[in-house]
Amino acid sequence: MTSTTRRLLLGAGAAAPFAFMRSPVAQIRRGDELTVGVWGGMQERILREFVATPLEQQYGVKINFVLGGTPERRARAYAERGRPSFDIVYLNIFESRQAVRDGVTQAPTDAVPNAANLYPAAKLGGYGVAFNPVTIVYDRRAVASPMTSWKDFWRPDLRGKVIWPTYPGAQGTAALLMAAKVWGGSENDIDPGFRQIAALKPFAAIQGSQDQLFTMFDQQVGAASVEFGSFTRAYAEARNPNIVIADPVEGQAIATNVACITVGTQKQALAEAWVNLHLSPECQRAYAERIYYSPTIRNLTLPPELTAKLVMGEDSVGKLVDFDWDVVIRNQPRWSSRFTREIAG
Amino acid sequence: MKNSATGPVLAAPYFLWLMAAFAAPLGAVALLSVQESSELFAPLSLNPSAIQYLDLATDPFSQRTILRTLALGACVTLASAILGYPIALWLTRLPPGWRPLGFACVLVPLLTNVVVRSLGIILLLAPGGLVSNALALFGLPRVNLLFGWFAVGLALTQVFLPYMVLALYDVLEAQEKRLAEAAAGLGAGPVVTFFRVTLPLSLQGLRAGLVIVFLLSSTAYVSATLVGGRQVMVSGMVVLKEGLEILNYPAASALAMVMLAASVLVTFLIGRAVSFATPWITGRPPRRLPSLPRALVAALEAIGPAVSRLLLAIALLLLLFPLLLVAVSSFNNSPQATVAQWLGFTWRWYAAVLENDRYLADAWVSLKLGLAATVVSLAIALPAALALVRGTFPGREALSAFFMLPLALPGIAIGLGMLRLLQWFTALPAFLGILAVHVVLVAPFMLAMLRASVAALDRGLEEAAGGLGAPPWRVFLQIVLPQLAPGIAVACLIGFLISFGEVTVTAFLTTARLQTLPVRLYAEASFSLENTINAISTAFILLTVALLLLMHRLVPLDRVWRR
Numbered sequence: 045m046t047s048t049t050r051r052l053l054l055g056a057g058a059a060a061p062f063a064f065m066r067s068p069v070a071q072i073r074r075g076d077e078l079t080v081g082v083w084g085g086m087q088e089r090i091l092r093e094f095v096a097t098p099l100e101q102q103y104g105v106k107i108n109f110v111l112g113g114t115p116e117r118r119a120r121a122y123a124e125r126g127r128p129s130f131d132i133v134y135l136n137i138f139e140s141r142q143a144v145r146d147g148v149t150q151a152p153t154d155a156v157p158n159a160a161n162l163y164p165a166a167k168l169g170g171y172g173v174a175f176n177p178v179t180i181v182y183d184r185r186a187v188a189s190p191m192t193s194w195k196d197f198w199r200p201d202l203r204g205k206v207i208w209p210t211y212p213g214a215q216g217t218a219a220l221l222m223a224a225k226v227w228g229g230s231e232n233d234i235d236p237g238f239r240q241i242a243a244l245k246p247f248a249a250i251q252g253s254q255d256q257l258f259t260m261f262d263q264q265v266g267a268a269s270v271e272f273g274s275f276t277r278a279y280a281e282a283r284n285p286n287i288v289i290a291d292p293v294e295g296q297a298i299a300t301n302v303a304c305i306t307v308g309t310q311k312q313a314l315a316e317a318w319v320n321l322h323l324s325p326e327c328q329r330a331y332a333e334r335i336y337y338s339p340t341i342r343n344l345t346l347p348p349e350l351t352a353k354l355v356m357g358e359d360s361v362g363k364l365v366d367f368d369w370d371v372v373i374r375n376q377p378r379w380s381s382r383f384t385r386e387i388a389g
Numbered sequence: 390m391k392n393s394a395t396g397p398v399l400a401a402p403y404f405l406w407l408m409a410a411f412a413a414p415l416g417a418v419a420l421l422s423v424q425e426s427s428e429l430f431a432p433l434s435l436n437p438s439a440i441q442y443l444d445l446a447t448d449p450f451s452q453r454t455i456l457r458t459l460a461l462g463a464c465v466t467l468a469s470a471i472l473g474y475p476i477a478l479w480l481t482r483l484p485p486g487w488r489p490l491g492f493a494c495v496l497v498p499l500l501t502n503v504v505v506r507s508l509g510i511i512l513l514l515a516p517g518g519l520v521s522n523a524l525a526l527f528g529l530p531r532v533n534l535l536f537g538w539f540a541v542g543l544a545l546t547q548v549f550l551p552y553m554v555l556a557l558y559d560v561l562e563a564q565e566k567r568l569a570e571a572a573a574g575l576g577a578g579p580v581v582t583f584f585r586v587t588l589p590l591s592l593q594g595l596r597a598g599l600v601i602v603f604l605l606s607s608t609a610y611v612s613a614t615l616v617g618g619r620q621v622m623v624s625g626m627v628v629l630k631e632g633l634e635i636l637n638y639p640a641a642s643a644l645a646m647v648m649l650a651a652s653v654l655v656t657f658l659i660g661r662a663v664s665f666a667t668p669w670i671t672g673r674p675p676r677r678l679p680s681l682p683r684a685l686v687a688a689l690e691a692i693g694p695a696v697s698r699l700l701l702a703i704a705l706l707l708l709l710f711p712l713l714l715v716a717v718s719s720f721n722n723s724p725q726a727t728v729a730q731w732l733g734f735t736w737r738w739y740a741a742v743l744e745n746d747r748y749l750a751d752a753w754v755s756l757k758l759g760l761a762a763t764v765v766s767l768a769i770a771l772p773a774a775l776a777l778v779r780g781t782f783p784g785r786e787a788l789s790a791f792f793m794l795p796l797a798l799p800g801i802a803i804g805l806g807m808l809r810l811l812q813w814f815t816a817l818p819a820f821l822g823i824l825a826v827h828v829v830l831v832a833p834f835m836l837a838m839l840r841a842s843v844a845a846l847d848r849g850l851e852e853a854a855g856g857l858g859a860p861p862w863r864v865f866l867q868i869v870l871p872q873l874a875p876g877i878a879v880a881c882l883i884g885f886l887i888s889f890g891e892v893t894v895t896a897f898l899t900t901a902r903l904q905t906l907p908v909r910l911y912a913e914a915s916f917s918l919e920n921t922i923n924a925i926s927t928a929f930i931l932l933t934v935a936l937l938l939l940m941h942r943l944v945p946l947d948r949v950w951r952r
Contacts, residue, residue: 084912085919111904111912115633116804116896122429122636123808129815129900146429212634249536250620255918259508263515265535282724283732377635384630385450388620 072314074104080318081121081133084111086335094327095318105314114139121148121306128306131315134173136214140302141169142373149304156316158323158341163361166340169369170304171319174328174337175355177296177364178218181257181276183286186267191290194226197244197268205267206244207260210252211383212376218297219270220379221367226294231371234379242386250388254279261287272299274336277353296355298364300340396780399772403792403832406769410825411795414806418798421809422642429636441643451627451644458624459651461538462607465545469602470595472546473553475701476708478587480554481562481947488946489937492882493930494708495555498548499886500933501711501926502910504918505718507615509711510544511535514616541621544612547707549605553598555883556838559876560594561587562947563845580693581686585678589666593844596663597837600656604796607652624648625799632805645802652797657790670844712930719923738924748925751906758820758905759889762827763881766835769828771877774839789840796833800893803830807897819903823895827888834887835880842876878944882937 078099082088088109096107110117114135121133125148135143143149152159152167159171166172182191188201197206209215224230224237248266251257254275260266261284273289273296280287303322305315321327325344331337332346338355339346346356355361424431425438445451476495483491498506513519514534524530534540564587572582588595610625617623624644632641669675722733742748776782777789795803807814807826814822846869854864870877892907899908910922940946 084909084914088913108902110899111909112896112899113912115629119633119636119805119808120811120897123811125430127812129811247620252614255504255914256615259511263511263518263535265515278724377637380630380635381450384622384627388622 072103072105072311072317076103076105076311076314077108078105078131078311078314078318079108079110079129081110081112081117081130083113083134087134090327090330090334091322094324094330095321098321099314099317103314103317107318118143122146126308128308130306131309131311132318133304133306135170135302135304137169137172137298137300137302138217138369138373138376140300140304141369143304144169145370145373147307149306156320156323158320161323161341161343163340163342163358165298165361165364165366166300170302171323172300172340173303173319173322174301174331175340175361175364176214176272176274176299176301176337177355178215178270178299179273179296180268180290180292181271181273182268182288182290183261183264183266183284184288185286186264190288191268191292193293194222196292197223198240202267204246205248207249207251207257207266207269208241208244208247208387209257209270210250210388212380213252214299215251215270215272216383217372218299220383221372222270222294222297222365225365231367231375234375238382238386245387258284274338277336295363295365298366301337396776396782396785399776400780400788403769403773403836404788406765406825406828406832407792407795411829413810414803415794415798417806417809418642418645418802421638421805422646424639427637427639429638441639442647444640445643445647454622454624454627455644455647455651457538457622458607458648459655461542461545461623462603462655465542465549465606466599466603468542468546469550469553470598472550472700472704472707473557473598474583474588475697476550476554476704477557477561479701480558485941485945485947489941490934492937492946493934494705495551496882496886496933497708497712497930499551499890500929501715502914502918502922503548503611504615504914505715505923505926506548506711507544507612509714510540510547510612510616512714513710514540514543536617536620538617538621540616541613541623543707544616545606545609547711548612549602550704550708552601552605552834552883555879556598556601556841557591557594559838559842559879560591560845562875563842563872564590578686578690578693579697580689583693589675592663592667593670594841596659597841599659600793601796601834601837603655603659604652604793607655608648608797608799610799610801625801628799628805629801632801638805641805642802645799645805649794649798649802653790653794656793656797657786660786660789715923715926715930718920719927721920721923723920738920739928741919741921742924742928745921747909748906748921751904751909754903755889755906758823758827759885761820761824762831762888763835763884765824765828766832766884767877767881770832770836770839770880771873773836774843777836777840778843792836793833795829800830804894804897807894814898815900819900823898823903823905826894826898827891830891830894831884831888835884838880838883839873839876842873842880845876846872874944875946878940878946882940 080091082091088111092109096109099105100107110130117130117133118135118139121128121130121143124130125146133149135149140149144151149170151169152162152171154160156171159167162172166175180191180194180196184190186205188199196202209219211217211220220234220237220241221231223241224234227236227240229236249260251260251269254271257269257271258279260269261279276287276289280289303319305312305319309315323341325341328339328341328344329346332339332350332354336353342358346354355364420433422441423437423439424434425436425440426434480488480491480495511518515521516535520534568586568590569582572586577585608625610623610629613621613623613626628641628645628648631637631644664670666676717731719738720734720736721731722735722737773792777785777792803826817825850868850872851864854868855861859867890907891905892911895905896908896911899905906925910925913919914922
């Protein structure tokens with residue numbers, strides 16, 4: 045783009061070893077550029093409308109979107125630790141906490157005024173911008189009776205009809221942890237989970253993404269899986285009314301999208317202003333209305349028919365099943381290799 | 390090539406480009422693979438350790454994955470060759486005016502998004518899908534072919550078949566038609582003519598096709614992810630998983646290096662096999678083949694034409710099926726792209742593309758990048774092709790294997806290597822940086838195809854021109870280039886499409902300063918794929934047909950003087 049940007053980047057690169065000595069620029073200046081790494085599609089559209097455009101108009105700054113999938117974005121942020129080209133990256137629940145621990149992104153602070161409204165579960169490893177819980181989803185035509193518990197996957201009428209989510213990944217992680225939990229284990233005792241999942245074999249299929257799962261449901265490849273309730277609801281409403289989003293007695297597994305400010309950003313104040321707008325009721329409402337993301341802030345009321353489709357209020361949020369993510373992250377390589385060998389493949 | 394120094398000189402630009410833009414990421418991957426510690430932020434050690442390789446060698450899962458991946462690559466390559474010949478021969482027999490359309494048919498899979506293409510495979514193979522229904526029609530039991538090795542193989546054959554067809558097209562097109570007539574005059578039927586005349590004379594093109602398809606299919610992982618139902622593990626997936634999900638770069642790098650070595654070995658073996666089968670290229674007499682029993686030949690001749698037509702029909706169906714799906718979906722009033730059911734007609738996806746100037750801006754970036762990458766690749770690959778075919782310098786085979794290396798290293802590994810070099814990379818002007826990488830990714834394809842075209846040149850014409858007093862530059866411009874024109878056109882087409890659609894490596898390098906259209910689409914697909922993607926694909930297919938028609942006017946896709 046402009047040679048100014050290039051010089052800035054070069055300058056930032058040259059000064060990188062000393063980045064820790066410099067205090068981040070405390071004020072937003074006209075002409076500043078903020079680089080945000082985020083998913084494309086509806087997310088990008090909502091953020092442009094409710095965050096980027098207002099910031100650009102108010103401060104005369106420029107927002108750059110770098111669109112991509114989470115893996116590349118995270119790999120980039122790690123490769124550029126301390127001298128980031130991103131000011132903000134969006135990660136999921138365990139990636140964000142790991143990134144804070146690894147010194148790649150910052151822990152949340154009170155410098156973001158709207159963060160005061162966050163549920164405590166959304167104020168870890170960055171700023172949770174959406175609850176997107178993972179739950180049981182199933183085709184009502186293919187099961188003998190409604191699924192109400194995570195243990196229902198092991199019912200005889202589901203034999204050979206389960207579409208298990210791959211691990212790691214938000215869905216697969218939730219599925220593994222919930223399996224361990226309902227069969228007497230935990231994140232510290234994962235064995236029961238693996239044993240029971242292996243007992244489900246043969247699977248109808250193993251799914252790696254929601255789009256893949258929806259195609260499988262379209263083709264009636266299997267009966268039930270573990271997926272984000274939000275997207276599945278949009279899918280069920282748009283094209284497959286037979287799909288049910290269950291609310292199991294053991295609870296839905298927590299998952300969040302998290303806005304993370306990078307360590308070493310030169311646009312600290314602007315990045316915080318960005319996050320603040322993302323946590324504004326207007327933006328959170330758009331998330332809820334358009335993609336059924338549940339709000340992470342407490343100061344938002346929505347119409348009851350919409351609330352019914354979300355996880356809202358202290359009680360509901362409190363019922364989300366949380367885990368010790370440090371343990372989960374630490375074991376991820378081992379579990380991943382075990383999953384590949386014992387469950388898939 | 391009279392002067393033995395000319396070969397190395399001609400190969401030099403390509404060599405230097407690889408050294409500048411590919412040796413660094415390859416070196417980074419190689420260095421990562423010999424790290425003892427898998428700790429993410431451990432400083433790079435220069436003391437090589439074999440621990441990662443030992444882990445691979447002692448892990449039955451890894452061994453199985455590597456062997457299965459290579460076997461999958463071999464099967465896909467074989468299937469592409471078997472389906473590629475009927476299509477390529479069909480193309481050469483099309484009336485010249487129809488050839489651009491024929492080419493468009495072949496290119497359809499390369500112009501459609503991988504997610505949509507995979508949906509096509511799923512619709513074909515699902516329990517209630519086309520294949521299953523067809524079997525049921527003949528009273529055979531219904532089968533579920535989905536989510537297994539067969540589905541992955543079919544998906545890979547579909548998308549890599551075009552490379553095979555285009556690699557074969559030019560050598561078949563250049564073949565002397567009178568040879569077939571001579572064979573027929575001597576009593577050979579179509580089957581014998583194919584195996585004794587057409588096939589041997591097209592081996593140089595087949596070599597290009599085999600190498601390209603094998604390298605692509607043994608490093609591919611997206612199709613395996615989408616239609617393998619995650620029950621099929623290929624090494625590209627394991628590299629991705631170790632590298633991007635677990636962040637264990639040394640393990641991912643070691644696996645990538647093993648795949649690289651295996652691929653180089655296979656490339657080398659394919660080269661040796663083709664050299665063995667084509668002794669006349671280096672002026673030695675052809676080998677005598679044992680003759681088959683007369684009854685067997687008669688039987689083969691009897692079923693040959695039918696088999697050939699059946700293969701052609703299967704191949705065309707496989708190539709064109711995504712087109713149907715994409716075109717229909719682009720008008721489907723459904724929010725998600727991967728829908729098999731019709732929910733009503735709408736123009737809104739086209740409107741969404743045209744209203745969103747970001748698509749157009751990114752498409753413009755991709756277009757410029759694709760054109761620049763093609764031009765640079767042609768400029769370095771054509772001399773390199775001449776050097777490899779005609780040069781007699783020592784180490785030619787080794788050099789040719791080295792030149793194909795960028796195809797042998799999984800794209801994800803190149804991306805991981807580039808991550809280590811991001812600091813330097815971002816210091817380059819954005820366009821130049823991505824261009825340098827795209828040329829590395831595109832040039833091997835163009836080299837493989839041009840090499841086959843150069844090998845098919847009629848040297849008698851050059852000698853005649855030289856004998857009549859034409860200086861070498863004039864021989865090149867007026868004799869060599871016109872003969873190469875169709876081959877160059879096809880190679881450029883492939884080069885452009887590869888650069889234009891590249892996402893695996895580019896996704897790591899995209900910055901706020903430069904974003905390509907495929908990366909945008911990939912980012913959108915990472916949540917939910919909207920039907921805009923099908924509108925874009927349909928538009929591209931139409932655009933490609935238009936471009937092919939235009940190109941055919943400027944650079945004929947056949948050899949005019951032969952008509």
